[in-house]
Amino acid sequence: MLSVMGHQNIWFSHPRKYGPGSRSCRVCSNHHGLIRKYGLNMCRRCFREYSTDIGFRKRADRSRMDCEDIPECLAPSRQQQLVLFTGLDIANNAAHAAVFSTFTQNRLPDRAPLRMILLSADNPLYAGNAHKIKAAKSSKGYVKISWMWKYVREVPAIIVVFADLNWNHPSWNEKVTECESKISSLRASIGTRGTRICVVLLQDAGVVTGDDPFASERATKLCQSCQLSPKQLFVFPMTDHLLGFVVRLESAFHELAQGFYQQCLKSIRARSIPNNFSNLIIRQQFKLAFISELRQDTHTALRHYKLAYQQCVEGEPPDTELFEWRQVTAVINYKVHSFYIIYRVCHHYKVCSLCICQLSFLHSTALEAISQQRRHVSHMFALLPGSYPSTQLAAIEFAFWKSKQVRFIIF
Numbered sequence: 001m002l003s004v005m006g007h008q009n010i011w012f013s014h015p016r017k018y019g020p021g022s023r024s025c026r027v028c029s030n031h032h033g034l035i036r037k038y039g040l041n042m043c044r045r046c047f048r049e050y051s052t053d054i055g056f057r058k059r060a061d062r063s064r065m066d067c068e069d070i071p072e073c074l075a076p077s078r079q080q081q082l083v084l085f086t087g088l089d090i091a092n093n094a095a096h097a098a099v100f101s102t103f104t105q106n107r108l109p110d111r112a113p114l115r116m117i118l119l120s121a122d123n124p125l126y127a128g129n130a131h132k133i134k135a136a137k138s139s140k141g142y143v144k145i146s147w148m149w150k151y152v153r154e155v156p157a158i159i160v161v162f163a164d165l166n167w168n169h170p171s172w173n174e175k176v177t178e179c180e181s182k183i184s185s186l187r188a189s190i191g192t193r194g195t196r197i198c199v200v201l202l203q204d205a206g207v208v209t210g211d212d213p214f215a216s217e218r219a220t221k222l223c224q225s226c227q228l229s230p231k232q233l234f235v236f237p238m239t240d241h242l243l244g245f246v247v248r249l250e251s252a253f254h255e256l257a258q259g260f261y262q263q264c265l266k267s268i269r270a271r272s273i274p275n276n277f278s279n280l281i282i283r284q285q286f287k288l289a290f291i292s293e294l295r296q297d298t299h300t301a302l303r304h305y306k307l308a309y310q311q312c313v314e315g316e317p318p319d320t321e322l323f324e325w326r327q328v329t330a331v332i333n334y335k336v337h338s339f340y341i342i343y344r345v346c347h348h349y350k351v352c353s354l355c356i357c358q359l360s361f362l363h364s365t366a367l368e369a370i371s372q373q374r375r376h377v378s379h380m381f382a383l384l385p386g387s388y389p390s391t392q393l394a395a396i397e398f399a400f401w402k403s404k405q406v407r408f409i410i411f
Contacts, residue, residue, distance in 0.1 A: 073148040080115035081257040087162035112254040157257035167214045198232040205239040261295035278315040319388035
């Protein structure tokens with residue numbers, strides 16, 4: 001029995017100078033803050049220094065809202081719909097590079113609110129659903145930042161498949177089979193997300209679709225083979241003036257994206273929420289508002305944000321959720337009136353300059369927004385700091401949160 005508990009179990013054996021069983025760092029021989037998990041046997045200082053060399057990477061925690069600035073995914077006053085492009089070889093094909101640059105560069109505010117990026121092999125879309133570890137749904141908490149990032153950077157509303165294919169191409173059947181295989185692979189990667197898929201045929205400028213006798217017949221065959229509706233097939237002539245065709249395609253992409261976000265709203269509304277869980281009601285209203293904002297329905301988004309804010313003000317969260325509740329309330333109040341004020345101090349000249357970077361009051365006057373912000377500050381600042389995890393730490397966190405709120409100075 002003594003031998004089993006002693007030298008054979010080297011993880012908990014008698015103290016050694018280095019290695020398993022020792023009480024000192026194997027790098028600096030320090031014994032403070034020793035990390036023995038995974039067989040590291042390193043102090044915290046050495047682990048921070050050598051973590052990247054031994055394969056440890058720090059992952060951003062987007063599962064909760066910290067008391068920091070407004071999250072990047074919530075900052076834009078006009079959310080952009082995510083569109084992924086595939087089939088464009090911008091590195092080796094000058095025509096493809098010209099098409100992609102026309103879509104993405106010099107975008108004016110009057111164009112469709114689309115965020116178009118190329119679909120790469122490391123995109124989260126290609127990660128198998130079976131290998132993804134999803135966090136269990138819990139009735140605790142409010143809104144995960146990772147959920148917002150999912151619709152801003154990961155889950156596209158549309159996937160656009162580009163193909164160099166004329167109506168009179170000699171290998172038409174082979175090209176159609178290749179396009180069908182690519183779309184089937186994309187549908188398998190999408191799963192049940194409901195992302196729309198459309199096909200854009202890049203054709204020579206000399207070919208006129210209306211005069212081509214094969215156009216109607218082959219377009220119908222292509223739609224049937226790829227299981228697409230005629231509204232999901234587009235022809236893009238490669239001319240010297242691409243902007244006009246790009247603007248038309250953007251309008252069509254925007255209409256298709258509206259259907260995707262409308263389906264998301266239906267699925268969120270279909271979930272039954274018990275009335276005695278105020279955090280779940282806030283979560284549902286926030287999700288409806290954010291998806292409506294992506295759908296460019298700002299009136300509906302504002303209404304849901306106000307309902308979520310009203311639930312936040314009327315709710316009485318437990319001490320364990322008080323910190324997150326304050327941050328969610330502040331974020332919703334920010335989205336209701338959508339303004340940034342940046343306060344800069346110039347130490348050399350001892351001059352304080354207030355620079356308004358963005359002022360967007362979409363549905364209310366400036367005076368009403370300022371009054372709402374003052375009501376928000378007066379109500380939230382008058383609350384007690386709580387007692388979790390301790391009275392002193394709760395007071396410090398509350399003071400830190402208030403310091404973040406008063407950064408947005410209102411006259």
